[in-house]
Amino acid sequence: QSALTQPASVSGAPGQSVTISCTGTTTDVGSYNHVSWYQRHPDKAPKLLIFEVNNRPSGTSDRFSGSKSGKTASLTISGLQTEDEADYFCSSFSSTSPHIVFGGGTKVTVL
Amino acid sequence: QVQLVQSGAEVKNPGASVKVSCKAFEYTPGYYIHWMRQAPGQGPEWMGWINPISGGTNYAQKFQGRVTMTRDTSISALYMELSSLRSDDTALYYCARKFPNYWYFDLWGRGTLVTVSS
Numbered sequence: 001q002s003a004l005t006q007p008a009s010v011s012g013a014p015g016q017s018v019t020i021s022c023t024g025t026t027t028d029v030g031s032y033n034h035v036s037w038y039q040r041h042p043d044k045a046p047k048l049l050i051f052e053v054n055n056r057p058s059g060t061s062d063r064f065s066g067s068k069s070g071k072t073a074s075l076t077i078s079g080l081q082t083e084d085e086a087d088y089f090c091s092s093f094s095s096t097s098p099h100i101v102f103g104g105g106t107k108v109t110v111l
Numbered sequence: 112q113v114q115l116v117q118s119g120a121e122v123k124n125p126g127a128s129v130k131v132s133c134k135a136f137e138y139t140p141g142y143y144i145h146w147m148r149q150a151p152g153q154g155p156e157w158m159g160w161i162n163p164i165s166g167g168t169n170y171a172q173k174f175q176g177r178v179t180m181t182r183d184t185s186i187s188a189l190y191m192e193l194s195s196l197r198s199d200d201t202a203l204y205y206c207a208r209k210f211p212n213y214w215y216f217d218l219w220g221r222g223t224l225v226t227v228s229s
Contacts, residue, residue, distance in 0.1 A: 047219070048215060048216060091215065
């Protein structure tokens with residue numbers, strides 16, 4: 001059981017937007033802005049999409065955006081494309097050991 | 112471009128040990144290499160880190176006594192060895208580089224599948 005809770009799957013048609021939630025507690029997401037998001041295609045290395053809640057590293061499309069409210073962080077994918085079909089997982093710093101916790105992952109399906 | 116290249120899949124018997132390698136083509140001071148694993152149907156789980164320069168390590172309490180992280184600076188390789196393997200150790204094992212002073216990983220390996228089965 002993962003420390004952070006994500007929906008198992010979300011889906012959307014090309015061009016639509018989807019949002020993935022990542023719910024934690026007051027010891028992680030609720031108290032720190034150290035939330036990051038990763039994309040993983042099968043048999044490929046996970047790729048950093050968002051760091052510190054809403055920052056995009058160079059190379060990440062601006063169709064990906066992050067936000068946070070209370071104990072829930074969110075990743076929104078706008079203008080959904082077929083190449084966005086992948087697994088997405090969140091991570092956060094935690095004040096309790098272990099100090100890095102992850103979500104269970106969400107499979108995004110492009111209909 | 113910096114990459115993390117991991118060793119190939121392994122199949123082990125219960126009770127055996129496995130040693131996974133992660134080859135980095137350059138070391139940058141301040142970047143620690145972390146190891147995570149992801150069991151089927153679950154999210155990643157943090158196992159620990161190693162400082163590639165000093166060799167210093169820190170392990171998750173869950174794996175204390177069973178995991179050893181080492182490095183060979185002569186070939187820019189890092190290793191994660193897990194002993195006394197059980198069936199629930201079956202997972203994809205990742206190495207990843209943590210950005211200094213922040214809590215995110217900016218570079219990952221592709222993962223090494225370790226299957227524990229008799």
